[in-house]
Amino acid sequence: MLTKAAMPALNGNTAVGVPAMQLNLYGEYDLPAFARGVTLTGRVIHTSSQYYDQANTQSIPAWTT
Numbered sequence: 001m002l003t004k005a006a007m008p009a010l011n012g013n014t015a016v017g018v019p020a021m022q023l024n025l026y027g028e029y030d031l032p033a034f035a036r037g038v039t040l041t042g043r044v045i046h047t048s049s050q051y052y053d054q055a056n057t058q059s060i061p062a063w064t065t
Helices: none
Strands: 022-030 039-047
Antiparallel strands (some): 022 039
16 A cells, blocks of 8 residues: 555555465375376466556456466
């Protein structure tokens, strides 16, 4: 949240490029003896929407990969 913005009207707005939530989930599993040396991995990344102007009028949507 902006607290000492150059323009007082912007105080209280969310800072540019700062999502409200970001989640990174990673997993790894070593297969049993029939596939010795094989590891399965997976990852999910989620970022919530975020503003790209200080007035908080323009935003980019949330994304997940």
